[in-house]
Amino acid sequence: MDDYSTSARTSGWHHYPGEVWDERKPITWLDDWPFWAYCIQHYATSEAPILELACGNGRITRQLALAGYTVTAVDLNPHFLSRASTYLPEHVRPNVNLMLQDVINLDLDQQFAIVLMTDWAFPAILTQDDQLRFFERLGRHLSPSGVFAFNTPLLGASPIVGQFDALSQTETKTSAENTIRLRHNTLSEILLLGKLTGFEIIEAYGGVDKRPLLGQVGDDLTLVMRYVG
């Protein structure tokens, strides 16, 4: 934990119990899978590995592996990773590399054509310093023109169920008796982060259902960004 980022230490995810998260987001919950499947169909090549950041209990990792891809999946919660491992069918297990890491300090000796960060995992990056570091390190792990697909709450449009602090743009909420914190993002901050770190938005939606991004109530930011260096 000592070498974890501020976000990793304070977002509430590192000690979230694995069995509780499994109940909230079972691996059978796959409503968002068609969008991530669309992303890999468009941007992955069949032989190149996929990087999944903040994989949780591995519900998307498992789908990627079952679709025939080699996957490196990273999370900071060891309980989630061990559950992710048990959910992998034997025949795909050799194709999945599960790694305990803070994505803000991502350090893999590999580059990828596509990186996914699904189901509002990005907002666990709470501060602008951590966001900047995240994008800088992500760039080093993407091959030229590689893409990063993710979703995150849109400030002012996505629902707030907990307590919102306008200065830090963070919501603090209770999730099955666990306190978690998440940042609500603006489109302009993502654009600026991209400009500073060599990313541009190539697809933008208001949700994983691919609705147009209009900033209306209920929208989030569902984005595909390309690393242009």
Ligand SMILES: C[S@@+](CC[C@H](N)C(=O)[O-])C[C@H]1O[C@@H](n2cnc3c(N)ncnc32)[C@H](O)[C@@H]1O
């Ligand atoms: C909302 S869950 C999403 C899980 C998974 N992506 C899915 O689609 O089911 C957020 C995940 O982000 C992980 N996470 C949060 N901050 C992280 C960090 N700094 N580094 C790695 N994983 C992180 C949590 O442990 C958790 O698994």
